[in-house]
Amino acid sequence: QQKVQQSPESLIVPEGGMASLNCTSSDRNVDYFWWYRQHSGKSPKMLMSIFSNGEKEEGRFTVHLNKASLHTSLHIRDSQPSDSALYLCAASDTNTGKLTFGDGTVLTVKP
């Protein structure tokens, strides 16, 4: 069973709109969440990480974490066509260092 579940599998939003991506871990040992973005044919780049309950904002990107439910979400406001990419969520157990990735969400921002 996949330990990191991402939803939706794909998402289409209009330019200027809000994109919301979800990620949940079923492993209660994880304590760190990562969001990566990968443009087609390129290497993944880490966007944000979070380990505390609450919210973290960097520019147009906001990440939420609920540690009780092991759920994190990534929100992109004022989406741009250049945001079109694969978004990967990963959860890590800092005791073991094991990093587990979800299958990703493909985001398409339509001009």
Add this chain to the structure above:
Amino acid sequence: GPKVLQIPSHQIIDMGQMVTLNCDPVSNHLYFYWYKQILGQQMEFLVNFYNGKVMEKSKLFKDQFSVERPDGSYFTLKIQPTALEDSAVYFCATGTINERLFFGHGTKLSVL
């Protein structure tokens, strides 16, 4: 769903030895990637490979590293010779253009 298999799951070797990490990709995938994750740190891109050639590689992809996929078999990462700092988990990922990547579960390499 489709699975990317990495073999072995754990490899322990002595410094200076050669090691080959194997990745069995999803059957119709044409793009292949290796990533390196040092314990507790973020995943870092090493190299991507398409149509029999390296397309892009990072600074982490040292001269001691090489990749190949002979005759459509395993996609391999070879390190020769290995160094202590090569100890990490190596993830293989495969995909097709404009679609999601499928990652393997990683090979943990321990260089002693």
